[in-house]
Amino acid sequence: MVSRVLTGMPMIEIENASVAYGSPLRPVLSGMNLQIREGEFVCVLGQTGCGKSTLLRLVLGSERPLLGRVLIDGRQHCQPDRTRGYVPQKYSLFPDRTVLRNITFGGELSEFNLFGRLTPRYYRRQRQLNEEAMSYLRRIGMRESDAGKYPDQLSGGMQQRVAIAQALLTKPRILLMDEAFSALDPSTRKEMQQLIRKLWRETGTTILFVTHNTQEALSLGTRIIVLAKESPDHGSRVALDLPVPEPCHEEEIPRLVCRLESVSQINTEVDSVPGRDSVSVVLN
Amino acid sequence: MSTRFPLISAKPSRLITVALSWFLFVAGACLYLYTAAARHRENPEDRVTPTIGQMVHGMFGAALTSPDQDVDPTQPATVVQRFSRGMLWKDTLATGRRFFYSMALLLPAVVLGLHMGLFPYVGAFFLRFVLFFDKIIALSLLPILFIAFGIDELSKIMLIVVGVTPTIILDTFNLARTVPGEQVVKAFTLGAGDFDVAYRVVLKQIWPRVLNSIRLNLKAVMLFLFAGEMIASTDGLAYRIALLRRHMGMDVIIPYVLWVALLLFLVDLAMRLVNRKLHPWFRES
Secondary structure (H helix, E strand, O other): OHHHOOOOOOOEEEEEEEEEEOOOOEEEEEEEEEEEOOOOEEEEEEOOOOOHHHHHHHHHOOOOOOEEEEEEOOEOOOOOOOOEEEEOOOOOOOOOOOHHHHHHHHHHHHHOOOOHHHOHHHHHHHHHHHHHHHHHHHHOOOOHHHHHOOHHHOOHHHHHHHHHHHHHHOOOOEEEEEOOOOOOOHHHHHHHHHHHHHHHHHHOOEEEEEOOOHHHHHHHOOEEEEEEEOOOOOOEEEEEEEEOOOOOOOOHHHHHHHHHHHHHHHHHHOOOOOOOOOOEOOOO | OOOOOOOOOOOOOHHHHHHHHHHHHHHHHHHHHHHHHHHHHHOOOOOOOOOHHHHHHHHHHHHHOOOOOOOOOOOOOOHHHHHHOOHHHHHHHHHHHHHHHHHHHHHHHHHHHHHHHHOHHHHHHHHHHHHHHHHOOHHHHHHHHHHHHOOOHHHHHHHHHHHHHHHHHHHHHHHHHHOOHHHHHHHHHOOOOHHHHHHHHHHHHHHHHHHHHHHHHHHHHHHHHHHHHHHOOOOOHHHHHHHHHHOOOHHHHHHHHHHHHHHHHHHHHHHHHHHHHHOOOOOOO
């Protein structure tokens, strides 16, 4: 799948971005550089509190870096918008809407304003959207009888399925997933991984997937980025940038897991040279 | 100690639960009847504790006689005509009208609270002032309101505005803030604008809770309404109660108090049922 990566300008460019929270300021990311091309499936790994979600929010546009800049298609964004879909770990569905209305909400929002439902066109479009949503419902492996249920009547795995369909219906160019499968049990998780992999192949969407599970990152991504802090009072940066060979051989996995999990520890022990750029390790 | 009588983990049977829940009502009624009977044995002219018969008579009187002096009571009229001209109906209408005006005035409060919770500029502009306003004891403003707005309807409505809207604004503000940030971000990524997020995502989600908050504040609305009516009014349920106090008219005051309680209970029940019907996804937790 690496051949899928298009040549040319990267789609997401993070240039020397620094983020810090609280007072006194505690750095989370410092001087981070990252480029992501269209069609990549990038998994972001790292320990708790190393700024994985912050990185995602930077791309999402719900947060801006203190220093540096984040460019998407060469432009800076100050607010999340339709070009980037979002699937968080929880609260991803609107509790007041049925499954069907949740999935069609993207279409409703982007085509009709507050008073849009007063026009007859709304109801015609609603029917088209319903059909589209139903086809998505089947693709994510849900029954049509689930369409009328409310989110709290669904299991966690079902909710995340609907959330993915909801995000994909607006056809975003980038899909951002923040620990999207972390609250699911192992077997559901496996199914969801296969599902998102399938949808990625079909749609060609660029995906940025944040997780703390090394196995998950390896089975999903075409590229893995490990974030780690160089010392406790520095922010994180890219400690390892690893393309995943495709297909990933079974016997390779334990070695890769070992390698990925050692990175964060190495970086806390070795006092790295300040200002050093990301270590790029290319396998094969 | 396994045979000890459990308290917290007790599971009373349905019959006992029902019996216990009605016990205080029955005991209260019995105590009243006993006191009334005893006082009437001592003094048949007693006006403090009217008997059931006196209260029924008083209430029929209140329901069927007109408060206006110019209506001739000897003129023949049907029961419905007499009822619609009666004190009870006119007072209920007058109080009800004021009540619904005040409820309508709570809607802008909800909208303001929503905007304060979602839009940082609006929040910065209003929050401190509303917090201050909330601490003013509304009843202490009553003389000022009567001086400033006169003793007509406006000052009574203003009393409710001063007394209840800060609570509703702050409640809605807090509810809007409890909506998880993920929901707002998610709506933006689906193509929502700022006002779509405010009205189609956040308001829609918190609306059942806002209605519950209004339900909890119904009593405060009525409290301020009654205070206004008792002090300066020429009609209304509270005006009648205050007026009858001068004549020691306990035979009408007690039924009036129960009638007001019943009305408020019905409004509350209706709001609860409508809330449940309109928002099947909402579960009170």
